[in-house]
Amino acid sequence: MRRLLNAQTVVMKLRQSLPQLKEARKVLVTAPPTLINHVSLYLVCAPIHPGAGRVLFLSVDRPNQSLARLFDRHCAGGPQVLFANPGMDPPQSSDVSCVSGLFAPKLIVDALGQLAETPEVRPSMVVGNVSALGFYNSNDRVKEFLRKIDDKLREGAISKAVLVSDRTQGYILSLAREFAEKEVDLSG
Amino acid sequence: MTDKSNPGASDFVRIKSGIPGLDQMMEGGFPFPSTILVAGSAGTGKTTFALQFLMQGARDGEQGLYFTTLSEPTQWMMRFASRLEFINKDYLGKEVKYVELGNFLRDEKDPRKVIDFMEEHITEVMPQRIVIDPITVIEELIGGNYRTFLYELATRLKNWQAVSVLTGEVLPEQPYPVQVSYITDTVILLSYGLSPEGGRRKYLEILKMRGTGHTTGRHLFDVSRNGVSVQAGLR
Numbered sequence: 001m002r003r004l005l006n007a008q009t010v011v012m013k014l015r016q017s018l019p020q021l022k023e024a025r026k027v028l029v030t031a032p033p034t035l036i037n038h039v040s041l042y043l044v045c046a047p048i049h050p051g052a053g054r055v056l057f058l059s060v061d062r063p064n065q066s067l068a069r070l071f072d073r074h075c076a077g078g079p080q081v082l083f084a085n086p087g088m089d090p091p092q093s094s095d096v097s098c099v100s101g102l103f104a105p106k107l108i109v110d111a112l113g114q115l116a117e118t119p120e121v122r123p124s125m126v127v128g129n130v131s132a133l134g135f136y137n138s139n140d141r142v143k144e145f146l147r148k149i150d151d152k153l154r155e156g157a158i159s160k161a162v163l164v165s166d167r168t169q170g171y172i173l174s175l176a177r178e179f180a181e182k183e184v185d186l187s188g
Numbered sequence: 189m190t191d192k193s194n195p196g197a198s199d200f201v202r203i204k205s206g207i208p209g210l211d212q213m214m215e216g217g218f219p220f221p222s223t224i225l226v227a228g229s230a231g232t233g234k235t236t237f238a239l240q241f242l243m244q245g246a247r248d249g250e251q252g253l254y255f256t257t258l259s260e261p262t263q264w265m266m267r268f269a270s271r272l273e274f275i276n277k278d279y280l281g282k283e284v285k286y287v288e289l290g291n292f293l294r295d296e297k298d299p300r301k302v303i304d305f306m307e308e309h310i311t312e313v314m315p316q317r318i319v320i321d322p323i324t325v326i327e328e329l330i331g332g333n334y335r336t337f338l339y340e341l342a343t344r345l346k347n348w349q350a351v352s353v354l355t356g357e358v359l360p361e362q363p364y365p366v367q368v369s370y371i372t373d374t375v376i377l378l379s380y381g382l383s384p385e386g387g388r389r390k391y392l393e394i395l396k397m398r399g400t401g402h403t404t405g406r407h408l409f410d411v412s413r414n415g416v417s418v419q420a421g422l423r
Contacts, residue, residue, distance in 0.1 A: 006249035007314065033201040033220055034250055034316040037349050066347035069311040168201055 007038045010186045014042050017184045021048040025153060025160050028180035030173070030187050033129070033166035037062065037070070039186060040128035040164050044096055045075050050159045054123035055079070059100040061132040067098055097123070122156065125149065128164030134172050142172055146179045200399060203316070203351055206244025207237060209418030213394060213403040214374075218351050220316070222398070223371065225323075227356035227364035228378030232390060233411040234355040235265075236272065237378070238319040240415045241353055243274055246283035250316035255289045255306060257325040262286045274415045285313055289320075293329040299337030302330065303344055310348055318352040324365050325357070335367065342371035364395070373398040379406070392418050 010031060014021075021027055021043070031039040044057045059067055071081045079095035127149075133142050152158045163176050167187060177183060202217035211217045218224060226234050242252035256265060269275055280286075287309050289302075296302055310318065327334040345352050354372065356365040360380065369375050375395040383389045391406040409418040 004249040007251065009249070034203070038314060062349065063347055066344075069307060070314075073311045166201065 005032055005035070005186075007035060010035050010039060011042060013186050014039065014046070014184075018046065018048060020182055020184060021046065021162070024180075024182040026150075026179060026181045027160075027162045028176045028183045029162065029164045030167060030183065030185050031164060032187055033131075033168060035186070036129045036164060036166055040126065041070055041074060043128075043162055043164060044126050045079060048160075048162075049124040051122060053079070053095060055096045056123045056125045056158070057096055057098045058125065058127045059098060060127065060129055061135075062100060064098055064100050067100065071096075071098075122159045124160035124162065125152075125158045126162045126164065130163045130165035130176055131167070131169040131172050134169040139171050139175075143175055146175055150179065203250070204244050204248065206240040206242075207416050207418060209407075209409070210392070213407070213418070214397055215400050215402070218374065219399060220351055221346075221349050222373040223345050223352045223354065224374040224376060225354050225356055225364065225368050225372040226376045226378065227358055227368075229358055229360045229362075229380070232378035232380065233409070233416045234357070234378060235269075235321055236411055237416050238321050238353050238355055239269055239272065240274055242284045242317055242319060243276060243279065245317040246276065246279040250283070251313055252284040252317040252319070253309060253313050253315040254284060254286050254319045254321065255309075256286065256321055257289045257293060257323065257329075258321075262288060271413060272415060273413045285309075285315075290325070290329075293326060297330045297333060299330055299333045299340055302326070302337060303340050307344060307348075310350075316350050318348065318350045319355070320352065321355045322357045323354040323368055338367055338371055345371070369396070374400075378409070381406070 014029075021029075029039060029043065040057070040059070044055050047053070049055050057067075068081070075081070081096040081098060130142075133145065137145070149158070149161050153161060161179075163180065165173060165176050167173055200219035200222075202211075202215065203220050204217045205211055205214075226237050228234050238254070242254060245252045256262070258265075266280070270277065287306075289306065292305055293302065296305070306320075326337060330337055354368060356368050358364060364375060364377055374397045377391075377393045377395055379391050379393070380388050381391050390409050390411065392409045393406045394402045394404065407418055409416055
């Protein structure tokens with residue numbers, strides 16, 4: 001009998017997967033589209049990030065104002081969160097820096113470029129919902145975006161990358177799978 | 189799985205409406221996320237539609253949030269709703285949560301504060317399904333600020349990452365609340381018509397549905413203790 005998927009069951013699965021999530025440098029987490037926000041929020045706040053636990057959260061399809069409310073409500077007592085828009089304030093050395101927008105390839109270059117100026121930061125990165133990149137970016141551009149994340153990992157600008165995706169965009173999902181060392185499937 | 193042959197194409201995630209006969213009229217369900225206006229005059233089944241929508245979500249493991257804008261206590265409404273066969277009381281207060289917006293609206297006329305109040309609940313509950321029933325009452329309660337309210341609501345609805353059903357009350361001669369229809373992705377009309385025998389029949393029509401091929405025209409539907417069901421293809 002198929003188990004009912006809801007916020008509680010995916011969080012439980014995430015908790016069970018914490019060792020895997022902690023160990024791998026490049027992780028893909030696939031989740032039902034109705035629960036992507038729950039999963040992304042959990043992963044940003046979870047104790048899976050190396051070093052000082054700093055996180056750069058690239059929110060593809062949810063703006064900062066909406067994210068701020070979620071963090072205020074659900075992560076009280078947790079990480080300090082800072083919101084940045086590319087071209088405005090650069091992400092600071094805070095616990096979580098949030099950058100949002102659909103044109104991710106440009107965002108990632110801007111955000112990581114600014115981070116590179118403060119090399120002691122070395123945050124990990126969470127990107128969600130990766131499949132939403134397909135709304136405004138060609139497949140080639142998404143491929144290029146993932147390659148840039150790989151480059152940043154190699155250079156040491158980021159210490160870990162966690163991609164969160166639903167399964168609606170088959171080609172983007174396949175690219176994300178090629179990228180990841182480990183996949184945690186919460187889709188049921 | 190790759191779709192290199194048609195790299196620009198993508199499909200919506202769809203969730204079941206909970207209304208028998210309706211999903212096959214719209215490629216399998218409501219796009220997630222999206223906003224839907226269900227408009228009709230009194231007694232056409234708007235609230236029943238909304239409750240079925242939420243109960244379907246509860247069965248599918250989704251969280252629902254119901255904002256009632258009428259100034260009546262929840263237990264009063266549930267007294268009538270509990271007679272409906274599809275209502276599962278185990279979900280009430282858990283998978284389907286209620287918020288009495290009507291009382292708040294009596295005292296608060298600032299549209300941004302009204303939406304902030306709603307958003308507090310949405311942020312806490314993180315629902316996948318939201319109902320505002322009926323949205324048209326808000327115009328009477330906040331008066332000249334209604335347009336600002338709708339504008340603000342339109343922006344925030346897109347960020348809530350849920351399927352939102354707004355019900356709209358209209359007079360029999362009015363088609364639908366035009367101002368609300370501008371901010372929604374889907375408009376469904378519930379109306380009365382006369383049968384050849386002189387009785388009343390109910391009709392459902394999908395007037396607009398962004399990004400979805402849908403069946404057009406008016407289709408018979410029924411409202412009973414089993415809820416709303418559409419007889420798609422019967423006009």
